Amino acid sequence: MSSESNIPVDSETQEMLGSFVSEAFDSLDTNEPKVEFLRENDNSDHVNAIFRVFHTLKGLSGFFEMKIINKVTHEAETLLDYIRKQNIPQTEDTITVIYQTFDFLRDLLQRVNTEHTDLSGAEEAEDMILIIKDSIEKVINPNQDINQYLDQETVQASANNTQEPVVVEKPEPIIEQKPDPIKTPEPAIESPSSSSPSDNADLDVGNLISNEMLDQYLTGTRDLLETVDKNLVDLEKDPKNSTLIAETFGAVHSIKGNSGFMGFSEIEEIGMEMETILDSVRTNALDIDANIVTILLSNTETIRKRLDTFDKSSNNSTPAEDIAKKDNEKQNTQPIQTPAPIEQAQVTQKPETKNVQPVEAPKPEKQAAVAQAPKPKANVAPANHGMTFQQKKDIRVDTAKIDKLFALVGELITIESVVSHSPDLVGLELPNFSKSASMLNKISRELQEVSMSIRMMPLEGTFNKMKRLVRDVSIKMNKKIELTVFGQQTEMDKNVIDEISDPLMHILRNSVDHGIETPEERVRKNKSEIGNVILGARYEGNEILISVEDDGAGINRELVLKKAIEKGILKKDPELMTDKEINALIFEPGFSTAKEVTDISGRGVGMDVVRKNLEKLRGSIDVASELNKGTKVTLRIPLTLAIIESMVIKIGNTLYALPILSLRESFRPKAEMINKTMDGLEVVKVRQEVLPVIRLHEEFHIEDALTNLTEGILLIIESKDKKVCLFADDIVGQQQAVVKGFSTYIGKVSGITGCMVTGDGGIGLILDIEGLINMAEFGENKIKKGN
Amino acid sequence: MSVTDEKIELMEEEYIAEDTQKDRYLSFKIANEEYAIEIKHIIEIIGIQKITKVPNIKNYIKGIISLRGVIIPVVEVRTRFNLSPIEYDERTCIIVITYGNSDIGLIVDEVQEVVTINENQIENPPITSKGTQGRFISGIGKVGSTVKLVLHIDKLLYDDNEMNETTEEEN
Numbered sequence: 003m004s005s006e007s008n009i010p011v012d013s014e015t016q017e018m019l020g021s022f023v024s025e026a027f028d029s030l031d032t033n034e035p036k037v038e039f040l041r042e043n044d045n046s047d048h049v050n051a052i053f054r055v056f057h058t059l060k061g062l063s064g065f066f067e068m069k070i071i072n073k074v075t076h077e078a079e080t081l082l083d084y085i086r087k088q089n090i091p092q093t094e095d096t097i098t099v100i101y102q103t104f105d106f107l108r109d110l111l112q113r114v115n116t117e118h119t120d121l122s123g124a125e126e127a128e129d130m131i132l133i134i135k136d137s138i139e140k141v142i143n144p145n146q147d148i149n150q151y152l153d154q155e156t157v158q159a160s161a162n163n164t165q166e167p168v169v170v171e172k173p174e175p176i177i178e179q180k181p182d183p184i185k186t187p188e189p190a191i192e193s194p195s196s197s198s199p200s201d202n203a204d205l206d207v208g209n210l211i212s213n214e215m216l217d218q219y220l221t222g223t224r225d226l227l228e229t230v231d232k233n234l235v236d237l238e239k240d241p242k243n244s245t246l247i248a249e250t251f252g253a254v255h256s257i258k259g260n261s262g263f264m265g266f267s268e269i270e271e272i273g274m275e276m277e278t279i280l281d282s283v284r285t286n287a288l289d290i291d292a293n294i295v296t297i298l299l300s301n302t303e304t305i306r307k308r309l310d311t312f313d314k315s316s317n318n319s320t321p322a323e324d325i326a327k328k329d330n331e332k333q334n335t336q337p338i339q340t341p342a343p344i345e346q347a348q349v350t351q352k353p354e355t356k357n358v359q360p361v362e363a364p365k366p367e368k369q370a371a372v373a374q375a376p377k378p379k380a381n382v383a384p385a386n387h388g389m390t391f392q393q394k395k396d397i398r399v400d401t402a403k404i405d406k407l408f409a410l411v412g413e414l415i416t417i418e419s420v421v422s423h424s425p426d427l428v429g430l431e432l433p434n435f436s437k438s439a440s441m442l443n444k445i446s447r448e449l450q451e452v453s454m455s456i457r458m459m460p461l462e463g464t465f466n467k468m469k470r471l472v473r474d475v476s477i478k479m480n481k482k483i484e485l486t487v488f489g490q491q492t493e494m495d496k497n498v499i500d501e502i503s504d505p506l507m508h509i510l511r512n513s514v515d516h517g518i519e520t521p522e523e524r525v526r527k528n529k530s531e532i533g534n535v536i537l538g539a540r541y542e543g544n545e546i547l548i549s550v551e552d553d554g555a556g557i558n559r560e561l562v563l564k565k566a567i568e569k570g571i572l573k574k575d576p577e578l579m580t581d582k583e584i585n586a587l588i589f590e591p592g593f594s595t596a597k598e599v600t601d602i603s604g605r606g607v608g609m610d611v612v613r614k615n616l617e618k619l620r621g622s623i624d625v626a627s628e629l630n631k632g633t634k635v636t637l638r639i640p641l642t643l644a645i646i647e648s649m650v651i652k653i654g655n656t657l658y659a660l661p662i663l664s665l666r667e668s669f670r671p672k673a674e675m676i677n678k679t680m681d682g683l684e685v686v687k688v689r690q691e692v693l694p695v696i697r698l699h700e701e702f703h704i705e706d707a708l709t710n711l712t713e714g715i716l717l718i719i720e721s722k723d724k725k726v727c728l729f730a731d732d733i734v735g736q737q738q739a740v741v742k743g744f745s746t747y748i749g750k751v752s753g754i755t756g757c758m759v760t761g762d763g764g765i766g767l768i769l770d771i772e773g774l775i776n777m778a779e780f781g782e783n784k785i786k787k788g789n
Numbered sequence: 790m791s792v793t794d795e796k797i798e799l800m801e802e803e804y805i806a807e808d809t810q811k812d813r814y815l816s817f818k819i820a821n822e823e824y825a826i827e828i829k830h831i832i833e834i835i836g837i838q839k840i841t842k843v844p845n846i847k848n849y850i851k852g853i854i855s856l857r858g859v860i861i862p863v864v865e866v867r868t869r870f871n872l873s874p875i876e877y878d879e880r881t882c883i884i885v886i887t888y889g890n891s892d893i894g895l896i897v898d899e900v901q902e903v904v905t906i907n908e909n910q911i912e913n914p915p916i917t918s919k920g921t922q923g924r925f926i927s928g929i930g931k932v933g934s935t936v937k938l939v940l941h942i943d944k945l946l947y948d949d950n951e952m953n954e955t956t957e958e959e960n
Binding site for chain 1: 839846850854857858859860946
């Protein structure tokens, strides 16, 4: 396919198209076998099924403005309509034509998949349409004896078709796909069957959003609303609690995003208003008070009411899109009730109780809308939705339960190891026991893997949110941006995914807002007008790398330095700073180089949040940037917070563990390998390398540990191409460690990321490799500076 | 969502607990002084066990223990009170409490009994209570002829601000 025929589409449309294509393929594949039955006598079920395939495709293609598919399916639908009315066995010719149509539609869909349009199939489509029309004639003519009424109709319909070369104009690409006046036959032939297609056009669009999705959306949103409500109430008592504010903001943001995706624009709008208010709160532009809480609570109530109506209507088996339509229609006629915070703040009096605040959601109207929803065409409607959807067999489980399960499995693993290595067994010959023990070991490992996988989820959902975000922001900023996404199937621990959503959002916002230049500027810089942002994920060892790359302006070293000096956050002589260190400055709290604060970013809160969130995940962040070429931000996140393969070492009486992935080698040093630099830094020479030694017992103030390097053991660890030696008493052994965080009561401990239960039921502390290496670096610098 | 559920559950539990555990206190001894904490905070009492030291943390947090796989930090109340440490013996106990979102162990010299102290039997502590531990006391409860010092758990766990001792007491 030549690249010029590719229509650039935004990522969201692309995603929608993708699901359209795959569903269409699905529907063609499942129904193709039914064509065979057309030669049989009692074929009406099958004819109806095939009719619906074309009909659905027609509706969807109209919605997506796929004119060629629309034309072809329209024609095929007509053919099937006649066949349907006859209800007699069909000839081989007709069946061949239907098969041909199936194939041709597949071809067109393939084009849509790669080119995002079906226009390149226009010529072939003309031929196809002729074939189908021919077939229509044949269906009609050999059966002269059909009743008068039908005959009349066919003549008129086919006349209609020939006069107008089926130019299907779709002026409005809106969801409410009204019956097309051009292609719909004249009122004279208003037989029930011919009117049904257009009647149900919008019904078919509903297939895009399955009832299952609606269900998920409803439960999800309700959960989020609960969180918001609860937090708001808490915030009233504790207005400065930034965690609560952030959590609330996040929840509202999710509600907004999800509703937008589902097409419930009214809820989205309410969410947006709430988000704006909360954003002002977040950035301290607005202080939370009772009034604001009241407004926000009344908003959540409105959303909840709205959700309830969806619920009812979905019980009435109204497809989701229909509801969405209703929602959108209403939005047009009904101004939503979230005015600017200040105005309403003055009006509202009762702060605390959310129920007191009257909810202005126009109830009666809504119910009227729902009442109209049931479709008169019972014979088409029920079969229509859900047809192309396979029931996904998943259940929603409270994450707390999974966490509990996980904790128990962790304990099982531990106790299994305790039992198998019980000191009581030493020296005993127990063949049967050993056999059972190894079986137990195998099963428990497997159990662990399975329970791990329960929590693993593809990044897709998060990435989809990001697509939307980029789209929204780019529109807001008047920038042209093409977002490329890869690796959305990469699976991660659910808890981790939840945590990276926010940082990713900030990074992407930054890319779009600060990174990518305006189209004019890009042209001036000899770049393509359309900025590229690449969001991707991939595995690397025990980590996942998520990268956001843009081809925008890059980080301006001078500007960053200038700002840093202005804000007084520069701790070092700028001359001595590496690019990396300068780039790291953007993560300092309160740092922003944006010339002006936009409503999207520039307040300087973003990146510092990013860093904090990542630290929480034991992840790290890396920024590479070249002026005017672009910026690449890479997040490294451990696959799961839960389990690492570890090497357990002993220092004094305390057990420590380090991730085996960062361990390069271990050895007992000889005296001649150890040196002291002139600044008193202890180093050890390993082959050609000279590595600094970190005495863990000093770092951690362990009194009963070995102090003579030659008596203990040195472990070379590496992180990000930097190596250091750790000094420990001895190696205990390798163990799968179920990582547990310290209690929040203890907080962050320097040099240690968490703890684990060791094979004997004791506790081992897990070393923070990167932290230790940084410490070593810092030590070096200190010494250098001291000179 | 699950967090909220959990919180709601917790709140409910607390609500029920409050009803049956109202005015009930566990009393224990430190350096021959009798203290009491509200029973609703207590999960269980365990004997002293091996404590894994965690470096570079506050001196009164002695380290962590593993209680059936759950990692719990332990606070030595003696150290917290600026009293000299003693050897742990068979009477030394760890009272595991839940406070806020954390489970925390308190190392005490000796656990005594569960007592009922009615609200009206608790007096405010004297403003100029002697010793460092004064600021961790929320009231003085009378049980028969004895007096138990009711601990202010929040301050015991979190208040590291020794300077504001008096002003805070006044509040």
